[in-house]
Every structure is written in C-alpha cells, then in structure tokens.
Amino acid sequence: MATRTSSDPVLVVDKLSVHYQTSKGPAKAVNEVSFSLRPGERLGLIGESGSGKTTMGTALMRLTRPPGRIVSGSIMLDGRDLMTLSAGELREARLRDIALIPQGAMSALNPVMRLEEQMIDAIIAHRPGMRRAELVARVVELLRNVGLAPEVARRYPHELSGGMKQRAAMAIATSLSPKVIIADEPTSALDVVVQRQVMQTLGRLQDGLGAAVVLIGHDMGLIAQFADTVGVMYAGRLVEIGPVRQMIKSPKHPYTKLLVDSLPGIEVKQALTGIPGLPPPLVDLPPGCSFNPRCPFAFDRCRRETPLLLDAGPDQFAACHLYPEHSTLPPIPARVYQEALP
Amino acid sequence: MNNELLRYIASRFAQLMLIVFVAVSINFIIPRLLPGDPVQTALARLQSTGGAQNLDIQAISASYRARYGLDAPLWQQYINYWSDLFTLDLGVSFANFPEQVSTMIGNALPWSVGLLTLATLIAFVTGSLLGARLAWPRSGPVIKSVVPLMMILTSIPFYLLAIILVYLFAVVLKWLPPAGGVDTTRIMRLDWATTEDVLRHALLPCLAIVLGNIGFWALGMRSQMVSVLGEDYITFAEAKGLHPRRIFIWYGMRNALLAQVTALALSLGSVVSGAVLVEVIFNYPGLGSLLYVAIRGQDYFVIQGVVLMLIVSLAVLLFIVDLLYPLLDPRIRR
Known part of the structure; x- marks a missing residue:
C-alpha cells in the first residue's frame, strides 16, 4: 500500500452535480458530491450500476455530453477550477493534467489508425514542436512502461487482444505524466488473470508518476486491493468515504455495511446475500436520504432531511443521520438478509 | 500483411472476371431466347411497307443470317461472340447501317463517363461533408436547417428534378442550353471555347444528378456519423485533448x-441507370441516349453493346471500390 503524502490536495471536487435532461425532469446522476485527493493517493469509487460513478468520472474531465450537464460545483485541479476554463485551456489540461482511462477501453481505440499514430496524436496535441523521431522513441518507451513490445506500435487495434488494448489505453493516458488519472472500470470485460496484470501495471505506472488515481468500479474486491481510500456512491451521492481497511472492518453507512456483507467469503460457505429493494429512479428520488426506503434503521428524520457527509470515525465520513449520535453502526437485523434471499 | 493484400486483390480480380463472364453470357443468351430474330423482325417491317416478293424475302433473310452468323449452331455463335468481343467487334447498327456499334459506343462513352464521374463525385463528396457537419454537435442552426431540404431532394426522382431545372434555367432564365452535349455548330477542338461550351452544356445534367443524389449521401453520412460520434474512441480522443x-x-x-x-x-x-434517364431528358450524347434511341428503333446490336458496356463498367467500378476499401479499413485486408 502506497504511503500517503501529506501535501496539498491535487484535486478538490466541491458539490459537483450532474443532471441528465429527461422528459420526466432532470435525472440527478451526480448529486452534490465533494471529495479531495492528495498527490499519489488512490481513491476507489464504488457503487452499483446507475449510481453515477461513470457520469462522475466523465464530469471530472468535463467531458459530460448532452443530455447530461454539469449544473453546479467546482473541480479544482492543482488550484485551477476546471469549470471556469475556456475550451482551449480545457483541451490543454486534458491528458497533461488529468487523464482518463475509459470504460470499455476495448473500444477506446480508433479502429482505422495504427496504435502509434493514435499515441503520437495525443502527444503532439500538447507538444506541437516535437520531432517525429522523438515521438516514435517516446511511443516505444510508453509501450515498454505498460509491458508491450515496441512492434505493437505498428499494429491496428483489431490486431490486439483485450488486455493489450487496455494497456495501450493506459500508455496513452500516462503519455504526458498527468497529475490525476481517472480509471473507469479499466478491467471490465477482461478475465481475472488479465485483470490482475492490468491492475498491477496501473499501480506501477501510478507509483512511477506519483499521480493520484480515481479508480471507478463495482468490484469491491478489486478496489479494496488497489485503493487507499474508498468512496461509496448511492443514487448519485457519495454516502461514505474513508480508509479502505477501516471501511471494510467497520462500515458506518448502512448501505456500505450491506454492500460489504454481500461479498462472498472463501472460508465460510454461505448463501449469497444482497440488499433488499432496488435503487430509486434518479428522476424521482425519495425525500430525505435516498437510501431510506431500503434502510433497516430509517426513522422520521431520514424521510425529511438529506444527511450531510459528516465525521463518523477517524478519517471516515458518512452521510447518515445515525451519526454523530452513534459511534458505530448497530447490528443489522437478520430479517433484512432473509428478505434479500431469492 | 503484403501477402494478404495481394491475395485480396487477386480474389477481387477473379470476382470481376467472373461477373464479366456471366454478364457477357447472359447478354448473349437473353436475345436468343426471344421468339423470332432481329432479321425476321426487320424484314417483316420491310415487307409490310413495301411490296416485296416472298421468294426475295427468303433470299434476303438467308443472306442476312449468313452475314450476321445467325445460321451457325448456337455454340458456334457463342464462340464467335466471344472472339468478336476480343476484337472489339460488337456488330453493326441496323438503324445507322453500316456504322460499327463499337464506334458508336466509343463516341458516346466519354460523354457519359465524364458527366457521371463528375456528378457522382461532387454529390458524394459534398453530400458526405454536409452529412458529417449535420451530425456534429457543434454545427450551427444554419447547417442543421438543411436536413428538411435534403429530405425533399431525396424524395424527388431526379428526372423530375431535371425537368424542373430545364424549365427554370433554360426556358425561363435562358442562362444555359436546354439540351445536347455541345453547340451543334461547333467544331470540336481542344481549346478554351470548346471546353467552355462542353461545360455549359454539362452543367444542367450534372446539377440534376448532384441534387438528386446529394440528399441520399448527406442523410446516410449523418446517421453514420451520429453512431460513430457515440463510440468510446471519440470520448477517448476528447480526453486526449x-x-x-x-x-x-x-x-x-x-x-x-x-x-x-x-x-x-x-x-x-x-446511379448508372438513373443517369440514363437524365441523359435522355437533356438529349446528352452519352450511352443513355444511345440506348434509348436504340430501344426505340429496335437496334438489337446497339442495345446489346450498350447493356454490355454498362454491366462491364459497373463491374469495373465495383472492382475499384473493392480496391479502395482495404485502404480505408484495415480490418478488410484479408
């Protein structure tokens, strides 16, 4: 596990909200999310499908497309607010300061261009004066960093395997040594062995660059292995954030607790449990805490008032009305697990 | 890689040869499946107008059959047909006896090729560019307002469009000549006046084909572009800055x-068959008009020759597109 540097945060996200315009009104895919990231820190963002993780990742690059729109909030990257940058400044900041390893990197490469051209394309957009020979040398170096042979540069994407394409996308994302890397489910659609290799490569790259990483995913095991800090998203909100070990050992938010409990163990063979109920539609969130219809501890206040992300332990923050009155989460009643059984 | 490319070209070339062979064979068989033969038809017409004797008709018919090789067995005719093709002998026109069909086609071909290539290229290039801009989210409302116009253009058959154009620019405004490939009094020379004359005559038919096709290309490109712009590699390209x-x-x-x-x-x-109509409307001296006149005059050898020409040129065009395709898409090179 990488040690944390206690310097100033490189990325500060404050009350970021992204809405999708729908015929039934705005779908609040990201709802007033705030967090910060120090250089070299690894943040894992976890949540189920539709919890706003990917929307969040693209919004951090200001790549949100209509019908999506960043409605409020700020993204301070190294002291500059991305929200106030002009189109040209934003283009310069992308890849150089903040880079994206996209979801489904399998299809992130242009099928009609050789890998080399796509890598050079990225570099030369930021370093217009670079000579061809330097560029080619840089491509070879970048490929070596992600464990690919130099001759891969001359290939087209369809001549690469899934793992190779993922590595190629990582090589492109790290080509200008960005300060922040957003990796959106970089290992989806890869088998477990390749997943592990890709994650190791990502970790090595990050250590070398000293960049902060936001790893987005839904695989708790994968994220727990990689990240220092874990943020849990539910219905567009960040409901809990804290150091990874602590979050797994003593989750504070009832949703996190149920999520951790649903992880299958290897030693104890037991029926898989889930979380009863379904996440609410993002266009029609319940009043108060979005989790209240599924929460075993919900009381009146939860149905009235949206909880804020507050201190719930050392370095641990939870958006739940149980805190700060309680110091730990009460035990979950057994009937909840029973309900979740098929 | 290079080997793959060679094999690809070879297989496409074999395909071209096969298409040409089948087309030529069908072109030989179909007219012979029809009841009667051209000689009979021609003579019957002659007989009904003049008062020729039956005996004479028999003699004339036999001599014509021998002259055109129609008295030989079918397989012999088929072989003759092929050997004639290789010496570019497509027979003789009935209507313009004794002019060679190959000469007539040779005279008409440059007009058609010039007009069609130019018009199709203009329609394809501008249509595709326009369609791409239509799909681009950054394009302004002015460009986007073109969509309904494109839809109207695609729904009007372009021979109709041609008639409207003739009426507007040749009859009402009198800016351009209504028909023909060149001024009838002009002596063809390679000079500026001739070129200008040819271009002035080509403008309206060209415009008719371009306007008739541009909507198709623009709308097609627009839908393609919309789906491409939704691809992950576009997002990644944006993320690359x-x-x-x-x-x-x-x-x-x-x-x-x-x-x-x-x-x-x-x-x-x-595109080719549609252009035939446009040529007829503008009385353009190309293959289309030649075919039209030949059909009206039941000029069998000319019809056969022109149809053969159309099929072969289509096959060659497809071959060229096939060769272009792997240059555009690396995934096809196998």
Whole structure:
C-alpha cells in the first residue's frame, strides 16, 4: 500500500452535480458530491450500476455530453477550477493534467489508425514542436512502461487482444505524466488473470508518476486491493468515504455495511446475500436520504432531511443521520438478509 | 500483411472476371431466347411497307443470317461472340447501317463517363461533408436547417428534378442550353471555347444528378456519423485533448466514411441507370441516349453493346471500390 503524502490536495471536487435532461425532469446522476485527493493517493469509487460513478468520472474531465450537464460545483485541479476554463485551456489540461482511462477501453481505440499514430496524436496535441523521431522513441518507451513490445506500435487495434488494448489505453493516458488519472472500470470485460496484470501495471505506472488515481468500479474486491481510500456512491451521492481497511472492518453507512456483507467469503460457505429493494429512479428520488426506503434503521428524520457527509470515525465520513449520535453502526437485523434471499 | 493484400486483390480480380463472364453470357443468351430474330423482325417491317416478293424475302433473310452468323449452331455463335468481343467487334447498327456499334459506343462513352464521374463525385463528396457537419454537435442552426431540404431532394426522382431545372434555367432564365452535349455548330477542338461550351452544356445534367443524389449521401453520412460520434474512441480522443477539427476528420468522418463507401458500391447500379434517364431528358450524347434511341428503333446490336458496356463498367467500378476499401479499413485486408 502506497504511503500517503501529506501535501496539498491535487484535486478538490466541491458539490459537483450532474443532471441528465429527461422528459420526466432532470435525472440527478451526480448529486452534490465533494471529495479531495492528495498527490499519489488512490481513491476507489464504488457503487452499483446507475449510481453515477461513470457520469462522475466523465464530469471530472468535463467531458459530460448532452443530455447530461454539469449544473453546479467546482473541480479544482492543482488550484485551477476546471469549470471556469475556456475550451482551449480545457483541451490543454486534458491528458497533461488529468487523464482518463475509459470504460470499455476495448473500444477506446480508433479502429482505422495504427496504435502509434493514435499515441503520437495525443502527444503532439500538447507538444506541437516535437520531432517525429522523438515521438516514435517516446511511443516505444510508453509501450515498454505498460509491458508491450515496441512492434505493437505498428499494429491496428483489431490486431490486439483485450488486455493489450487496455494497456495501450493506459500508455496513452500516462503519455504526458498527468497529475490525476481517472480509471473507469479499466478491467471490465477482461478475465481475472488479465485483470490482475492490468491492475498491477496501473499501480506501477501510478507509483512511477506519483499521480493520484480515481479508480471507478463495482468490484469491491478489486478496489479494496488497489485503493487507499474508498468512496461509496448511492443514487448519485457519495454516502461514505474513508480508509479502505477501516471501511471494510467497520462500515458506518448502512448501505456500505450491506454492500460489504454481500461479498462472498472463501472460508465460510454461505448463501449469497444482497440488499433488499432496488435503487430509486434518479428522476424521482425519495425525500430525505435516498437510501431510506431500503434502510433497516430509517426513522422520521431520514424521510425529511438529506444527511450531510459528516465525521463518523477517524478519517471516515458518512452521510447518515445515525451519526454523530452513534459511534458505530448497530447490528443489522437478520430479517433484512432473509428478505434479500431469492 | 503484403501477402494478404495481394491475395485480396487477386480474389477481387477473379470476382470481376467472373461477373464479366456471366454478364457477357447472359447478354448473349437473353436475345436468343426471344421468339423470332432481329432479321425476321426487320424484314417483316420491310415487307409490310413495301411490296416485296416472298421468294426475295427468303433470299434476303438467308443472306442476312449468313452475314450476321445467325445460321451457325448456337455454340458456334457463342464462340464467335466471344472472339468478336476480343476484337472489339460488337456488330453493326441496323438503324445507322453500316456504322460499327463499337464506334458508336466509343463516341458516346466519354460523354457519359465524364458527366457521371463528375456528378457522382461532387454529390458524394459534398453530400458526405454536409452529412458529417449535420451530425456534429457543434454545427450551427444554419447547417442543421438543411436536413428538411435534403429530405425533399431525396424524395424527388431526379428526372423530375431535371425537368424542373430545364424549365427554370433554360426556358425561363435562358442562362444555359436546354439540351445536347455541345453547340451543334461547333467544331470540336481542344481549346478554351470548346471546353467552355462542353461545360455549359454539362452543367444542367450534372446539377440534376448532384441534387438528386446529394440528399441520399448527406442523410446516410449523418446517421453514420451520429453512431460513430457515440463510440468510446471519440470520448477517448476528447480526453486526449485533441483539437475538435482533428477528432471530426480523423476519428469521426474517417470511420463514418467506411459505410458510405459501401453504400457507394451498392448504389452504383442505380446511379448508372438513373443517369440514363437524365441523359435522355437533356438529349446528352452519352450511352443513355444511345440506348434509348436504340430501344426505340429496335437496334438489337446497339442495345446489346450498350447493356454490355454498362454491366462491364459497373463491374469495373465495383472492382475499384473493392480496391479502395482495404485502404480505408484495415480490418478488410484479408
């Protein structure tokens, strides 16, 4: 596990909200999310499908497309607010300061261009004066960093395997040594062995660059292995954030607790449990805490008032009305697990 | 890689040869399946107008049959047909006896090729560019307002469009000549006056074909471009911080064009046959008009020759598109 540097945060996200315009009104895919990231820190963002993780990742690059729109909030990257940058400044900041390893990197490469051209394309957009020979040398170096042979540069994407394409996308994302890397489910659609290799490569790259990483995913095991800090998203909100070990050992938010409990163990063979109920539609969130219809501890206040992300332990923050009155989460009643059984 | 490419070209060439062989064979068989033969038809017409004797008719018929080789057995005719083709002998026109069909086609071909190539290229290029801009989210409302116009243009058959154009520009405004390939009094020379004259005559038919096709290309490109712009590689290209123009051309259009070229290959047939009508309307001295006149005059050898020419040129065009395709899409080179 990488040690944390206690310097100033490189990325500060404050009350970021992204809405999708729908015929039934705005779908609040990201709802007033705030967090910060120090250089070299690894943040894992976890949540189920539709919890706003990917929307969040693209919004951090200001790549949100209509019908999506960043409605409020700020993204301070190294002291500059991305929200106030002009189109040209934003283009310069992308890849150089903040880079994206996209979801489904399998299809992130242009099928009609050789890998080399796509890598050079990225570099030369930021370093217009670079000579061809330097560029080619840089491509070879970048490929070596992600464990690919130099001759891969001359290939087209369809001549690469899934793992190779993922590595190629990582090589492109790290080509200008960005300060922040957003990796959106970089290992989806890869088998477990390749997943592990890709994650190791990502970790090595990050250590070398000293960049902060936001790893987005839904695989708790994968994220727990990689990240220092874990943020849990539910219905567009960040409901809990804290150091990874602590979050797994003593989750504070009832949703996190149920999520951790649903992880299958290897030693104890037991029926898989889930979380009863379904996440609410993002266009029609319940009043108060979005989790209240599924929460075993919900009381009146939860149905009235949206909880804020507050201190719930050392370095641990939870958006739940149980805190700060309680110091730990009460035990979950057994009937909840029973309900979740098929 | 290079080996793959060679094999690809060889297989496409074999395909071209096969198409030409089948087309030539069908072109030989179909007229012979019809009851009667051209000689009989021609003589019957002669007989009904003049008062020729039956005996004479028999003699004339036999001599004609011998002259055109129609008295030989079918397989012999088939072989003769092929050997004639290789010496570019397509027979003699009935209507313009004794002019060679190959000469007539040779005279008409440059007009058609010039007009069609120019018009199709203009329609394809401008239509595709326009379609790509229509799909681009950054395009202004002015460009987007073109969509309904494109839809109207695609729904009007272009011979109708041609008639409207003739009426507007030749009859009412009198800016351009209504018909023909060149001024009837002009002596063809390679000078500026001739070129200008040819261009002035070609403008209206060209415009008719361009306007008739541009909507098809624009709307096709637009839908292709919309789906390409939704691809992950576009998002990634944006995340790389590329200039929008670069993304538009090299990540967007470059990929959307693949389906456009396929559509071009598929529509070449209708482009050629549609152009026949345009040539007839403008009395343009190309293959279309030649075919039209030949059909009206039941000039069998000319019809056969022109149809053969159309099929072969279509096959060659498809071959060219097939050769272009692997250059555009590396995934096809096998």
